[in-house]
Amino acid sequence: MSKPKVAFYWCASCGGCEEAVVDLAEEILQVVEAVEIAFWPVALDFKREDVERLADGELVATFINGAIRTSEQAEMAHLLRAKSQILIAFGSCSHTGGVPGLANLYDREEILRYVYEEAPSVINPQRVRPEERIEVDEGMLTLPSFWGAVQTLDQTVEVDYYLPGCPPPVGLIRSALQALLSGNLPPKGSVLAPDVALCAECPRKPTKPERLALKELKRPHQVLIDPETCLLAQGLLCLGPATRSGCGAACITGNMPCTGCLGPTSRVLDGGAKALSAVASILDATGEAEIERILEGIPDPVGLFYRYSLPASLLYRRVGNGERAREGRSS
Template identity: 65%
Template sequence: MAKPKVAFYWCASCGGCEETVVDLNEDLLKVADAVDIVFWPVALDFKRKDVEALGDGEIAVSFINGAIRTEEQEEMVKLLRQKSGLVVAFGSCAHLGGIPGLGNFWTRDTIFQRVYQEVPTVENPEGTTPQEKTVFDFGELTLPEFYDTVKTLDQTIPVDYYLPGCPPPPDLILNAVNAILAGELPEKE
């Protein structure tokens, strides 16, 4: 019998949700034996094209942490939604916006002004800020659009389940994975 395919993706967050997966310790090995991890770019060498090559709904579950702040994050979570049977909002940032959500108190331009020009430890006499496109003699550099507002995962795509916490505790993650593997998920409201 084929193992269920699982994906992990990291959007705007601190990285604690990725770390708590590692905090499963030896249980992580049991999870890795029970599933086929098909996308986890922070831990393994996967690319967007790997997800694009999968059939719609082929991923059993995608665990997505972090809020949505950039064009790239929005595109990836929409692609993962299309390719996944279930999507889990993994952690407080995906669920409620978390610390990145505090950015909604300021505009993108105000944030860039503060971070790249006004912070006392920054030396930036040219006033350089991230640009979506920069042309050099050797080629072109592009960056995803940095949105003016932060969105939660369920403001961007339909979400099936939520794993709360900052980060979610390892026992909650393990219980969720076991429930998915056993087909014992709670009813969706």
């Protein structure tokens, strides 16, 4: 009997999700024994044609990490969707847009102009930019189209399950693979992580005051962090109250605040707004001047509250004149 076929693919992301698979260590050998890896171009010599030759639905599951920013990434997402029985958004970038999604604060022209003309390390007096199509002696060369906005995977194709995290914790990967191989999967559309806030599993939970009232917000580099006390109680912006659990409180165990990479629970419509609301509820300020003083401790609100989720949020992207917010391919 042939083994079930699975695939892994990398779109707009840093590659950490691919490394997280390898972090299974010797357990990855059990995965290799149980399945046939039919496509994993970052690790093995596969080509797009290998996927095209597969019958529709021949892949039992595909794990796609990374957001969608180019036409090639969208084409591969559609191709792998057609070939897969189950498609899993693997990691924060495919789940909610991730750090690449912060590019939605800028339009396409601003990004290209900075990268190819204005960046301090660039010397390009002719202002040359890559062309999507250019004819040379050897024939026509093409490049993918660079879209006007970053999209999540499920804004591009239908997604069956979500495995959150930046990168997904090894424990969640292990559980997802076990569920996949056993067929014991939750309803489609589920996020494969506990549906409770991180504070529920935080080792510092006993030190969190019943009522927090902060008159100052601090950044990690400004203070010597107490390794035992609730980070919020120390005035540090920990997003644990607005973030799904399942990571084992890894950052907090490392004496750093949660940054929200596992995304919100199912009861939250907009993760960034939830985090903003959670922080606003613990500020102890009585006047506008005091509020402004406290908020000076958040120099980059979008980068803090929407670090991993801008494309999945109600905001989605910054809109220029004459643009509509949901036109991901707009220039």
